[in-house]
Amino acid sequence: MSIAVNVNGKDYYDKEEARAAWFEEWLMKQDFEQDLIDRENELEYRRTHPDWNIPYVMYGVRKKHKCIKKKEIAVFYDFTPWQKRARTAETHWFTVLYKRRATSKEVESFRDREYTRRYLVYSLYIEKKMTLDKALSLIVADDKLLGIVDEIITEIVKSFETFFDRKFRIYQPEFATQLDLFAV
Known part of the structure; x- marks a missing residue:
């Protein structure tokens, strides 16, 4: 006796059927046309803005x-x-x-x-x-x-x-120099 896998409210006893049902459900939720449009818009933005990847x-x-x-x-x-x-x-x-x-x-x-x-x-x-x-x-x-x-x-x-909601006092930094005591 195998354990049932529930996909979208329906029980499947075969793993392959459950995977196929899940994949079909996932495909139905995807909007590939909008993904292509977004990708084209992104490529156009990258062409027109040369600094698109500056952090x-x-x-x-x-x-x-x-x-x-x-x-x-x-x-x-x-x-x-x-x-x-x-x-x-x-x-x-x-x-x-x-x-x-x-x-x-x-x-x-x-x-x-x-x-x-x-x-x-x-x-x-x-x-x-x-x-x-x-x-x-x-x-x-x-x-x-x-x-x-x-x-x-x-x-x-x-x-x-x-x-x-308060004023800050900015201190001047004190920089120190690390000396290498063992330098020849």
């Missing part, structure tokens, strides 16, 4: 969830901005406050595979080690090193100030 850099705040106790802000990179994705970490776990195109330095780093991390997450209040001002100061310092203009940096800071 985006997004700044966001972790959404509140019963399982996530962390409060963090993050800078994350969208390596595939042209794809249609239903549920991604960008929209599911973070509230995107500001979105900008990557600079030429960042694009070159992406192509050379120097960026290995997709997210740069700054914890806000984990063990009280980093305040929100300090985290935002680090983000601003990183962006200035990448050559982001001051107008965009002020827009980023304003987006965080609007979200948190």
Whole structure:
């Protein structure tokens, strides 16, 4: 005696029949004509916009969830901005406050595979080690090193100030040089 496989409310005792019924149901749900139209529109968009594959850099705040106790802000990179994705970490776990195109330095780093991390997450209040001002100061310092203009940096800071409904104090970073003591 075999176990029945239910496909679309009907029981099948033969695996091949169940697979065929499932495949037929899946085929009936597909809209191949619309898929071809979407593909043609996408190809036309790529022809008319030469910068269609430039990644985006997004700044966001972790959404509140019963399982996530962390409060963090993050800078994350969208390596595939042209794809249609239903549920991604960008929209599911973070509230995107500001979105900008990557600079030429960042694009070159992406192509050379120097960026290995997709997210740069700054914890806000984990063990009280980093305040929100300090985290935002680090983000601003990183962006200035990448050559982001001051107008965009002020827009980023304003987006965080609007979200948190308070003013931020941006600290000047203190850079240190690592000395190689064992160099000959």
